[in-house]
Amino acid sequence: MVQPRILILGAPGAGKGTQSAKIADRFDVDHVTTGDALRGNKEMDISHLDLEYDTPREYMDRGELVPDAVVNAIVDEALSQADGFVLDGYPRNLEQAEELEGMTDLDVVLYLDVSEDELVHRLTGRRMDPETGEIYHLEYNPPEDPAVEDRLVQRDDDTEETVKERLRVYRENTEPVIEHYEERGDLERIDGEQSPDEVWADVKETIEDAA
Numbered sequence: 361m362v363q364p365r366i367l368i369l370g371a372p373g374a375g376k377g378t379q380s381a382k383i384a385d386r387f388d389v390d391h392v393t394t395g396d397a398l399r400g401n402k403e404m405d406i407s408h409l410d411l412e413y414d415t416p417r418e419y420m421d422r423g424e425l426v427p428d429a430v431v432n433a434i435v436d437e438a439l440s441q442a443d444g445f446v447l448d449g450y451p452r453n454l455e456q457a458e459e460l461e462g463m464t465d466l467d468v469v470l471y472l473d474v475s476e477d478e479l480v481h482r483l484t485g486r487r488m489d490p491e492t493g494e495i496y497h498l499e500y501n502p503p504e505d506p507a508v509e510d511r512l513v514q515r516d517d518d519t520e521e522t523v524k525e526r527l528r529v530y531r532e533n534t535e536p537v538i539e540h541y542e543e544r545g546d547l548e549r550i551d552g553e554q555s556p557d558e559v560w561a562d563v564k565e566t567i568e569d570a571a
């Protein structure tokens with residue numbers, strides 16, 4: 361396995377972004393993330409698709425899933441340009457999982473397992489430094505520099521109300537995806553409540569073992 365094709369699953373706040381960045385760096389693969397791709401194209405005009413809303417933002421700010429037609433196209437394009445990849449934030453429902461099967465094979469499917477109470481705590485305390493893009497947590501990982509602390513912003517969808525909706529959408533749409541891979545015997549379950557370094561040690565070992 362020269363450049364592995366890795367899928368990372370887990371609820372919002374499970375640590376997929378953090379671990380994916382480390383995977384991309386260590387295994388020299390592309391980080392393909394639908395969340396970041398959509399955040400960078402929030403105002404994209406999708407009115408020609410004749411859906412409920414005309415931009416991704418309107419779905420995202422409500423904590424709802426952006427329609428499959430939009431997301432599938434983003435992933436298809438990104439994967440066609442990558443030799444190896446870590447795919448993060450997709451598939452989020454069984455239709456997307458089926459779509460992915462038509463696009464590529466996978467070498468490893470990781471699942472970061474984190475309890476719901478911990479997810480709420482992590483997401484509502486999450487903040488970003490708009491100047492560096494660095495992610496902090498008000499309690500677990502506050503910035504040392506007071507100037508950084510003063511300029512921190514919260515992601516539009518990390519408010520308590522939207523977090524609850526995102527987790528509801530996750531339970532309803534994405535948990536069946538986890539079960540789908542589990543039934544196929546492909547799922548590598550990792551304890552996502554450990555420290556980021558401990559999670560990384562498990563993630564790295566699991567990918568190396570699959571090689």
Ligand code: AMP
Pocket residue numbers: 372394395396398419420421423424425426427428431448449450451452456517526
């Ligand atoms: P994330 O950063 O992965 O938590 O994604 C943020 C938001 O982007 C989600 O709440 C959805 O509105 C949208 N989104 C990201 N990935 C997908 C996907 N695979 N399918 C549908 N919507 C998505």
